[in-house]
Amino acid sequence: MIKKFFLIFETFALLCCLAPIVHSEFSLLGRAGERGPGAARLYRFLWIFWWRSRARCWYCCGGARYNLAGPLRGFVHGVRSEDGFYKVVQKDSNGDKTIVWFQLCEHMKFNHDPPICQRCESCGGPDHCGETCSALEAVTHSGFPLCRTLGFPSTTTFSLIDKRKPEQGLIVDMVANTSQDACSFSVSVYCKRTGQQELPTSVAGDGCHYTAVLKHPAGCPVVTRLDGGGLGWFSTLLIVLLCFLVVYMIAATIYRRKALGIVGVEAIPHMDFWRSIPSNIQWGVEYVIGKVTGLYRRVTEPSYMRVNE
Template sequence: MPPPGPRLPLLLLILLLLGAACSCGLTVTGAGEGGSCEFSVARGSELYSFDLAAPTPAHRHGVLSEDGFYKVAVNDSILWFQLCDEMLFNFDPPMCLNCEDCGGPLRCGTQCSALVSNNIGGYDVCTTIGGLSKSHISLVDEGNPRKGIIVKMFSSKCSISVSVICDSNAIQVPDKFVLSGLCDYATTLEHPSGCPRSVSASGSGWGWLSTLFITILCLLGGYILIGAVYRYYFLGIHSVEAIPNLEFWIGLPQRIKTVFVPATRSHVSYSRDGLGTDAPVYH
């Protein structure tokens, strides 16, 4: 008696692993604008990718301030902000009123990403102007992605725009800000993390053809998986034959070979020699 075929649970496990690999592949190919500090944009044949929070040899926290915040003071107003995270104050915390929506009076500034203090009637009054969950990234110059990006954060009524300008050699922290309207602030930070990584969209990396191939592969794997589960549990087929259309898949390599490698055969013709006999000629 021939040994029984492989049990289906092992095959199901292999198919599930294939499905997980396909999911990871689709995640990679579909990546565009990722987390709050990740951004990708294509220009021509180049794909430019930014990751402000990624560590570098010289800056282990990326664009994040190692103090836990950036601070800019202009006249009687003080602006605090942090990129890619909420602020953290181990020293010099904000001392202002109306800080309930950003940590409260005891932990003012620790539950938002941007805060401004203005002196009103002799009192420092705080206003939350940006949160980590409400942010948007765009290019500083649409025609030149290498110049840097703008991180804009929002609160219920206010906003802050931080232009992260590409400077691969040094950091220039903000020393001023601009107020437009009633509560929209803007400032500039020069940092190596504002410089993008670029790859050729047509050369390396994942193109549309690779994405299409992975999509088809995943759909095919899903078809085989669903069919195998149905035949295993509902038709009671507990061997490798539970895979739907098994004969087709077994013969597929030969079918492909037949299509792309046409069969060759010797062609024989006959010619008459000088003695009047017919001799076969192979060519």
């Protein structure tokens, strides 16, 4: 019964959070069956919500937490490139040029210098090459660049560079399971707490599996729990219950104001209960003081009975 109650309450809280967003989007749809600007924003919102649920950019290991996409001082987008992509160019001994574009935790965006190469169907096609994947390779042979997808945001995984030294940083792995082949791209994000980031100047690999090194403050972990410390299950439960209580109070107050027309402090649910809290606290304190005083008297007074003369 308790489990069912919490499930219903959690569903209600989630609907209360999403209802204003969905309502504002559908209000712009216009006529029934018309796909207007509101519908486009709603579809984009649902797409972004689904994509972010798959392509997370954080990692926890024991008492260390990494948030590669979180804003840092000097790095608003975290470890992600502000240009929308990183680019590494190198040549081999034969003069063939290899270019690797990549972005961490999301697909690449090209406002300038887009990839121009053949066989880009798995990463946006010839008109939007590089915009639907997170890593792309272009190898030029005899003046003809050929593309190969190396990774997608949805296949991104994380691991520690050294499990015994989590402060060193993270390894970000991307895989591209396309019809051509299953290539991959791996970036070792080393922790660099001071100074500017050190961008990768070269990549290593065999033509299908590449690795690169990036030194960035986002690779430094945030210690969330020390040995023998941190939040226990009871503290976490209290925080969750408090959050649910806040959501319930806000949603119920809005409902009572909009649907029932109640204004002022009376719109707050269970107002009689909240008003009785001070008097209940006073009564409880007086009750405890009376019990302690009575116990103290029984202990300190003589055990014989007083006889009337």
